[in-house]
Each structure stands twice: as structure tokens, then as C-alpha cells.
Amino acid sequence: MKRKTPAKAQAKAPSLYPWRFRTLVFFIGIAFVGLILRLAWIQVINPDRLRQEGDMRSLRTTSTQAVRGMITDRNGEQLAVSVPVEAVWADPKTVYESGSIHNERAWLALSAVLKVDIDVLKRRISNPKKRFVYLQRQVTPAVAEYIKGLKLGGVFLRPESRRFYPTGEISSHLVGVTNIDGHGIEGIERSYDQWLTATAGEQRVRKDRQGRVIERLGVVKEGKNANNLTLSIDQRVQALAYRALKRATDENKATSGSLVMLDVKTGEVLAMVNTPSYNPNNRGQYQSFRVRNRVVTDTYEPGSTIKPLILLSALQAGVTSWKDHIQGGPLYIGAKQIRDVSIHSANNLFDILRYSSNIGMSRIALRMPAQEMINTLSLFGLGNDTGSGLIGESLGMLPQRRRWSDIERATLSFGYGLRVTPLQLASAYATLANQGKRVPISTIKLDKAPRGEQVIDHNNAKAMMQALEFVVDNAIPKAKVPGYRIGGKSGTAKVAVAGGYGKDYMGWFAGFAPASDPRFVMVVVINEPKGSAYYGGAVATPPFAEAMGGVLQLYNIRPDAVPNAPPPSLAQMEAAVVPHT
Template structure:
């Protein structure tokens, strides 16, 4: 009987324990249910946002950057669709193993990849603008949650080095960093908007909206540059610089009737598709940004001023002191001794002493005003960044030797674009015009937003004076002139040589480093092109008439043939280029 009561008591205790355990779990279940109901009822938006963050990301995206074309429609800079690869480090367990695999797939340093995997940020860029083969290699690793493929755009320059310093380039984020890409960044760059990228089950990404990308694309540029003329000029300048072992070179081809730049060349070249592999110095468009002492090319503007004011005539004669002329303690030399020379001959033979004698009659104030009228000491207004205004100090600060030196192009600094623009004013009859490299801006729909036309700045001399200066410049390319090697069979060439000593570190002038240049236009009667060639520090010869004049001739002859400009005088016996007498010329 006691045993029976004991069994009953044990049974009650077991049932009580079961009841207590059941009640505990029931209460626990009710708490979970209540929590779930509470979260669903009052925090559903929080859960939804967390879920969305797992497969939806919002990025700021920009419409496709506009294309840059040459004047004939050749693509100079284009934008292509590409992908970039990002990481979600939290989803990578074995970071070292993943780093090794990703580095191999993308050609990156393992340490660099591992450093990004160890980041505490929820998202980091691994590599921007990757190739299709790199995308496939990373997809094959199967890191679906950890790796994100983001649609982006990349800028490509299909002609590599062609006009690279003019066009410039963009950075990885699509902003222009140099050249026209920088100057016209706001025009070229598309509109920036926020877009949502959705990841699918395979790890691929796509935009969640149906926005038409064309509606946010940037404008395009049509340049005045002609790709063929640019290529001709680059080829000749490179070969000339290599032949005479010059440190660098510049060349410009301009239409003097419109102010349009047909070619603008800086040598050495660089490839904007891989700009970081080149010295930053090579990125700069030195035709626009750099000033140099031009030497004897300035004599034509001195003569233009003297003729226009009326203090001289083409036949005025000056005694050139048999090659040496003293101004106080300074001695001016000519490369060849001359006695009496006419104003025409002073330009033809490039007499420094003759130039000084003309400046003494003209006066320093009138000389300064003449050079200012031609645009020196001022920016031309060309649509390129970081344009220099050169150096032309006020005449009130000039001494007698300063005035003399400036008359033959020393003690004054100009840019190549200033020089060819001033030259074009002589070629077109006396009108200084603003140079330009952009012909028009075109919208994404192909319609012209604005176009650039001939923009006269001011008349710098009378048409009669311009004609007289042109006649004088023809003499320079005759057999006895310093620019004889610029003469061409079939065309009358107007030109001027330039040879200038470079400044030394101590403020004086060097005896072994020079700027050799030649500028000219052709045909003389109806100029279609004005061409400037400048070589910096050629070592084999430094005279402009020897180094730069033949380069001018080659460029001008090929360009005139390309443009279909007929000869304005009889051809030589061979019907082609006329090679002048191989004598020592200077200038």
C-alpha cells in the first residue's frame, strides 16, 4: 500500500514537471510570436530596407560622355561601356585565399587585394574599368555575394598619340584632367543622377529603372583640327626633331582666313589611353601654355609697325655697321657683316643691327604699341586651358638695349599660338582674329548647339601695309634669303626665320642652346595656310633657316596637295619640291 501511494506521488511530480516545462515553452513560443508580430506590425519597413540592401545598391551614375570629332567626323575621343569590380569584404571568409585568386584574375598585387578585403567598409572598389576577360575570370571564382560587377563607362582615344595634348584625357571617374577634355568638361560630361543597381542570383547586375541613357548623355565637340593634316605635321615634326636631336618641338597649321587651327602639335608625344605611364610635362599643350623668346621672327612685326606708322618705306636704307654695333656697353652682332641695307634686305638677311636701327627710328613706345596690337603680352582667347599671355613688359621700363633686343626677338617671350595668330594677320590683310580649335558643339540629338565662326579682334595695320610686308617676306625664301630652304616649286612662299639664344640659369644667355623656328604662309597671293615650326635646343644645327625651314616646306607642300590648292606659279623641272642651293644659311 505504501508502495502504491509512492508511485502515485512520483506520477504527480512527473506530470507537474511536464506541465511546468510545457508552460515554459508555451510562454517562450508566445514571446517569440509576440515579438514577430510586433516586428512585422511596427518595423516592417526596417526589415524591408535590410532585405533590399542585400541585393539592391544605389549609385550616382552619369550619362555617356560626348564624343570628340575632327572636322571631318573622325572620332578622336569616344566613350565605351565597361564594368568595374567592387567587393563586399564581410562576405569573404578566407580573405587570404580569396586575395590570391582575385589578384591572379585581375593582374594585381596580392597584398593590395588583401588590404581591400580587410577593410571595415561595407563596399570597396577592387578594380575600375576592367576588360571582358577579367570579368569572366572573376566570375569563374564563384564569389557571388562578395564580388559585385558594376556597369560603368571608359574613355578611349582610338588614334592614340594623335593631337593628344590638344584633346587631353579624363580620369577614372570620368572628369577631364587635361586639354579640351578639361576645358569642356561640363559640356562633354553627361548629367549625373542616382540609379539603383540590382544583383540577380548569378551575381550579375542591372539597372532597376528604364531610364533612357540618351536623355542624360553629354554634348559632343567637332574640332577645327583635320586628322590628316595633324598626322602630316606630327610626322614631319618628329622626324625633324630626331634628325637634329632637338629636345622638343612645336608646330601649328592655321587657316588665316578663319582663325581655325588645322593642326596643333607638341613633340614628344604621349598616349592618353595610358597617360599615367608618361611624364606629366608631356601632357601639357605647350603651343598654348609655354612662352619662349622667338628671335628674328619678330622682325616682321617691327617692320609692319614702322611701315604702318610711316616712319619707313620698303626702300629705306640703314647702315648695318659691318656686323657690329655698340649700344653703351653692349655689342650687337650680325651673323654676316653688312654695310648699307634696305628695309627689305634687313628682313631678307635677318640683320639684327638693321632691326635695332629701325627700332631707334620707330621709338620704344610705338614698338610696344605695335607688338600689343599684334596680340603679344595678351592671351589670344583660344579654347584651351592654362594659356600664357607671354612676357612683354611696359615700354616705360625699357632701356636702349632692351628696345634693341626686343626688336629682334630677345627680351620678349611669346607663345606659339600668339606667333601664328599674329602671322595670320599679315596673311589675311591686317585683321587679328581669335584662333579656335572647336568648330561647333553638338547635342546628344545631333543638333548644333552653337558654332564658332571667324571672330575678328581688331585691325592691326592697313591692307597696304600688309601687302608690303608680304612682299618683303617673299624675299626671305628666295635663294639669297635666310629662309631659302622653305621655298617650294609651284608656290610663292612668304616666311621668316628665327634663331634665339635660350636663357641660362644665371639670367644671361647660353652659347649652346637655341630656339630654331620658321613661320610662313602660302600661297603668297591668297594664303590658305599659315605654318609655324619651332625646335627647342637642336644640337646638330641651331639656325631656323637650316633646321625649321625644311620642315615648314614639307608640311606646307603636303597640306596644300591634300587640300587641293593649285600652284600660283610655274613648277620646277621635276614638277615637285624645289630644293634650294645647299649653302650655309642662318636666321
């Protein structure tokens, strides 16, 4: 029999929608509607603030690394390259907030690897308000990896590059050097700084919390790629020249020495060296007297090396000829006597050059106006820019006067009263060896030879070349190169000091080879030799012969000297020269 539920019990059964449940549902609904409205406000009506907050956490601007252009010689051998290194920097605020400032052991290790005193490091990060300070620039990758392992909070690394010069001191004066920020401060590095410099670009990226790039959003700033530079020098010739010059300056205990070699046809610089030199990879050797490129910055009185140019001026003016007989005997100009070092009398142009006669030169110079000589020297490039493009190049000094005394004209004719750089004199002799055609000097490799300008009569130039070959054969044996015909002129000048001239000398030699068809011109200067010899024919000719012999063989130039042939006589030379027409 089925049991019936009492009516009272049925009345107390729970209701399906009690008031408390309805209240809860009501408030949940309000909250849900509020969330929907808030989401709509944030994402639809006013999304900028949320987007800004997200961008602040993920958007970054990164810079591309700017690598400086490479410098090479004419054969592609590297002279200056940029190698990757790292810069160590710190964020002092992060250092203090992370607590790494108290990690003494790690800071001592950092001090040791950077070779910076610990107190100096601590002073650099002592201001917790700073956000950036360099601890060390241009550390090697190995040091950078060690620093990463220290895990010092607030100490970071950033990539940069460092200039490296594979040829060291051999090419340092011409190539130059950069500062720690990668800008040229000497030589080619400075002259072509804009050409070699790259500009870093900037791009916008999005990163995740681990710092990984997850999206590239576009370029903010376009960068500029660096340009490479090919120089005219041949590093093999440069090494030969530097070795010969260094030996000469050491043996003669000279204050300094300079050597420059040019290609006669193109005007390209094949070698340019100085002593003392410096290693551009060692900034501790950076001293003003070492880094100066004396070939272009220093000026000297050229002494007897100027005599061929003055004689060409006289030939051009028609005041003398190769068959002219020059009066001998002593020469007085006012109260001053012009003297010769040689005891031989010079009665013609060949003997004037062979014996380097100041008396003979003075007698010819007194036949013509001084301005005639100055104009000819200017045509050869003296007193003018050579066109090398090197920073700091001196123009030298050609005297300009309204009135010239006889003694001033006389001393000008044998190389006193004017100043030239070794490069200017080399350019002048290259013009002579190029049969009177002058081409601008270039330190950059050329695609083709320039046209040049005919500045003197080519017949007179050819005759002077023959005369200078006669000079080497008969008076300057140390300048000879076995198997080749050499032409040139030595010179010796006193070093000018305040109020006059001191006791020191400088020795010059300017020459060309092979004399049958000149290809190379070289000028050597030995400044203030302290040994027993000081004449240019004794101190400047050995490095010339060594370097010139090396380059003639290196370029496989065919020997043009007749084996065992005696030097031509004076009569033969007089018969061989071509008179001015």
C-alpha cells in the same frame, strides 16, 4: 421477429455536442477572431510597418550609367571615346560571412587575373566591418567574365567606362587625357570637362528575390546627358605635322619641338603637335615633361621672326618706308656693338629682312619710341590671350617700362627682351597674312568665319607679305614647296638661363601659303638642337615645307607659282610694293 435494443444501451449512446467539443470550438473561434483582428490591425489600422519591411526587401535605387561625350575632329574622326569596362569591388563583411575568404584557390586566380599580389588583395578585405572596397578599376569585359566564373562570395562587378584615344600620341597634347574617374586633367578634356561630363540619374525600382526589376516606380534624380565636341583640327593634317616634326627633332637631336597650323581666314587650329609626346592610353607614360602642350604653355624669345612686325610698326608710325635708304656700317650703342650674322650690308627694308640684319633693325627702332613697338605687337596679339580656351595657356611677356635705354629698344627690334608662345606668333602671322585683320584663335570647329578686327593698314600688310615671299625666294630655300609661292621668316635665339644666356639655341620659322592668297599659317619651333646646324632657316624649315606641302595637296589648293620663273629682283619688289597711304 425484430430484436429490441435494451433501454440501458440507448441511454449510453454518444451525445451530439459534448462539453469538450464545445470547448474546442470556442477556442478555435477565439483564435479565428484574433487572426481577423490581427490582420485588420496590420493591413488596415497600422499597415506602415509591414509595408516598410516589404520595401526594405524589394525596393532599390539604381543609377543610370553616365557616359562621357565624344571628341571628334572637324571631319568626324574619333579622337576620344568612352568604352564600357567593369570595376571589381568587394564587400568584406559578405566575404567573411559567406566563407569565401577561405577559398584560397579562387583568391589566387583572382590575384593572377588582376595582376595584384595576393597579400595586397587580402589586406584590402581584412576589415570585416567594411562594406565597400575597390579591388581593380576598369577591367576588360573578358576579365570580368572570368571573375564571374570564380563565384567568390562578396566579390562583385559594377559597370563603368574608360576613355580611349584612337589617335594615340599624335593628338595627345591637344585632346588631353582624363583620370581614372573620367574627369579631364589635360588639354581639351580639361578645358571642356563640364561640357563633356554626364551626370548619372537615379530611379526607384522594385526587384524580386533574384534581383530582376519587376516594377519601375519613378525617377529620383534627373541625370544630365553628355555633349559631344567637334574640334577644329583635321586629323589628317595633324598626322602630317606630327610626322614632320618628329623627324626634325630626331634628326637634330633637339630637346623638344612644337608646330601649330592655323586657317588664316577663320583662326581655326588645323594642327597642334609637340615632341616628345606620349600615348594617353598608356598611363605609365604620363610624365610632366611629356604631357605639357608647349605650343601654348611654353614661352620663348622669338628672335628674327619678330622683325616683320617691328618693321610694320615703323611703317605705321611713318619713320621709314619701302624706299628708305638705311645707313650701313657698324653700330655701337654705348659700349655694346650690334652685330649681324650675315656679311652682306642691308641698306633697305628688303635686305634687312633677307639678310636678317640686326644692325638695320636697330637703326630703325632707334627712330621711334619703344612704346610704339610694344603697342603694335600688342595689336598682333602678343602678350594677350589668343582665345584658344586651352587650360594653362601662357600670355607671354611684353616688357613695360617707363624708361627705355637705347640698347633695350635695339634688342627688342630683333626679338630679345620679350617672350611669346608658338601659338601667339602663329596668330600674329595669321593677322599679317589676312591683310592686317585679326581673328580670335579657335580650337573648336566654327560654323562661319568671325568678322575679325583690322589692326594694321591692309596696304602695309600686303607689302610685308610680298617682302616675306622675297625673303623665302632669296634666302630660305629649305622652306619652299614645289609649285607654290611661300612667304615667311626664320629666326634663331639663344636660350635664356639664370643670369643671361646659355650656349643652346632655338630655331624658328613662321610662314604662310599660298602667298598669292594665303590660306594657311604655320609656326615651327625646334628647341635646343644638338646637331651641326642650329639656325632656324636650317632646322625649322624642313618640317614646315613637308607639312605645308602635304596640307596644300590634301586640301587641293591650286598651285600659284609660275613654273621655272626666276625669283623677283630687288628692283621688281620695290616697284611692286604699295606705299603706306
